[in-house]
Amino acid sequence: MNVSDAIAARRSIRGFKPEPIAPELLEKIFATASLAPSNCNTQPWHTVVVSGQARVDLQAAIMAEMSAGKAPSPAFIPGDQNLAGVYKERQYECAFGYYGTMGIERHEKDKRFALMMKNFEFFDAPHVAFISMPTTMGPVNAVDIGIYLQTLMLVLVEHGLASCPQGALALYPDEVQKIANIPEGNAIICGLSFGYEDVGARINDVIMDRAPLAETVQFIG
Template structure:
């Protein structure tokens, strides 16, 4: 598979088979992902992969916080904060597409909330990774996290795996810190659920469009 094919194949998948990925394949993929570029070779990312019973325990702990009414406490500003104009329109269209495929009307608030909770079920994926960087770092360093994340997602595609990057997995960090040896002073930027796609699952029919090239890129001679 070449890069172009991987880019066309990759999309956010939210329905997974329970089958775990072999440990040797996991190690190979994450070993290759560390080759991602970063500013001044700082490599600010730290990744924790949670699987098996630890993953089940973590899901239960996060749900306990959610159901208790605990307020989300991400350290970094969520990506959907402060959006306006075309960016807000794209966010709305993303939501409408998602709900539409799942047969949920805009007024069905409870169903929308139940769908949102799937984020913290890791969409039933057998593996979830949490990516952190020093809390003292800022937007420029976060570019490096994006480079690492894209590298990781394309490697997953190359190896027949699917994934879904999730900013929501930074919302309840305390349970993650209790089970993971995250470096002192780090904060979670995002998470990514991954595994083998459950082909045919309705939730995987969600496909997001992209704006045309002329809206996004200028060529000046």
Template structure:
């Protein structure tokens, strides 16, 4: 599989098989993703991968924890009062997702239950938590995004599936306590990792993309 194929095949998977990737495969994936570019070669990521009992310890702790308010967590998820076209894209993506599992908009309880599955890494056998020194700035958060993209594409190439999750920032105090994250590192994001359950309806979602003309233009070409 080449990079172009991995780009086309990668997607956020929200239902996984119970099969656990080997420690060797997970370590190689984490290490190979660190070949990503970073400004000044700072390599501002710190990565913890969990499986088995350590994973259960984390998910159990988060299940009973009080989430932080959005205002308390920098870079939570989305800007307040999101505007178009971004608001419409987010709305459509959510509706398309819930449609795959037959949860109508007025079933708030079922939607919240599905949201809470973030705290189980959607049943993935491996949970990955990426951390960053809290003194780092905007540019280093861009580097974290580059690392995440590399991680996901490499996982796709190797037959694994992923789902990136900003959800874990909401529970960063609990996560950092359970994992004994050294100061001054803070949770940046999580990634569910494993093998896709291809029979799960939720994995039929295929998010669309805005047309090129909506967000790009070419200038100075013949």
């Protein structure tokens, strides 16, 4: 598989098989992803992969926090805040496409909420990674996190695996800190649920369009 094929094949998958990934393959994947470039080779990312019973316990702990009415406490500004214009329109189109694929109407708030909660169930993936960086860092360093995350997702594709990057997994960091042992001074910027795709699961039928190239890229000269 070449890079272009991997990019074209990668999608945000939200339906997974329970089968775990072999430990030696996990290590190989993350070792390859660590080759991602970064500003001045700072490599600001720190990744914790949670699997097995620890993953089950973490899901239960986060769900308990939410059931108790605990407010989100992200360290970094969530990606869906402060959106306006075409960016807000794209967000709405994404939501409509997602709910529409699942046959959920706009007025069915209970079903919309249940689908949203699947974020915190890690979409039933057997593995979830939490990516953090020092809280003293800012947007330029976050670019490096994005490069690392894309590299990781493409390596997963190369090995026949699927993933879903989730900004939502930065919203409730306290229980993650207890179980995942995030380094002191770091904060979660995003999470990644991953594993083997449950081919045929309706939730995986969601396919998002991209804006026309002329809207996002300009060639001069």
